Amino acid sequence: MSDDPDGTSVSIECEAVRPLLGAPLADFRLDEAVARQVREHLAGCAACREIQAGFDPAALFMELRGGVLPESFWTGFDARLKARLEEPRFAWASLVRAPRLVYLTAPLLMILALGATMLVLHPGMGGWRKRGGFQTPFGAPGQPGTPMLEQVSSPGARVYQFLVGAPGDETPIYLVVDESINI
């Protein structure tokens, strides 16, 4: 034992530790085993901790190191834990393993998966409409049927010409078909 300048006694351990305080400890410059011993000492020695706190204020929190708790602190802990360990547990795993549940859930999951696939592939109910669109009794462009007279500016609109009446006295009738008009 020696004395600090202020008169407090300093143990041999404190004397050994003090040269290591400050930057060597804070900057990880000490060997890991030595640093552990120093921190161990600081946790229990307020005087050395204050020296370290002068360099690193966060050393203040070293005094929070857990100590040995009184047995009374654990009163009820073990009994409560035991009760909780013995509580019947709702076993999700056994539910999944139950064959009856598998027979019920598998088709449901399949239907859900199919529905989701259909929705992704054909978003909205339009996906169910028959492809090919509006049907006319007349041939589409390039197909055999009544010859088309002309196409107008509307996409898909076609003009057909029919001739009615005796030869030499024919009257032309024009029929406009526009597939973009959905009645």
Place this chain on the structure above:
Amino acid sequence: MIDDPDLIRRAAAGDREAFDLLVERKRERVFWIARHVVGDAELARDVAQDVFLRLFRTIGRFRAGAPFDPWLYRITLNLAIDARRRERPHREAAPLEAAGGSAAGGLSAGDEDQGAPAGDSLRRREVRRIFITLSSLLAPRQRSAFILREIEGLTTGEVAAVLKTTESTVRNHVLQARRILQEELRKRYPEYCRPRAPR
């Protein structure tokens, strides 16, 4: 006296007596780690319960020979962080006096500070309150690294095993945590930054 690996092997095989002994051996460290994270002693005790409940259910899957303590401390940290997250809105809503007393300070009965000199206990509670306030400014991994290494005294290698990271990352987390705590202490609690006269 049965050593840890043997005890763990027996507990994993379903030996309840071995499990109870394991709880008795590990509960203190588990409690303290939880306590540093959540602040409140009662809540930390609940977290410790949850940790051992989780341990009981998963120890059968524990790989023999693997490091046990880092695994246990990891469970503790995760459950404590979850508990802190759940409790935080109530804690923040509570008035400051309550936070210093029950919410962050501890219990009147069964408190771990019981039996310590009254002055020490009060100061320790105050320091704990400050730590809980300031540690909320740290990232969870910085907080965990600081608690395990600087407060609970684990080596850098042990902390790295708990956090499943490298030693250099742990050093980095500790340095960053320390820097933030230092700055905030100087700013908010300058009275704790002046060296006090030794008792």
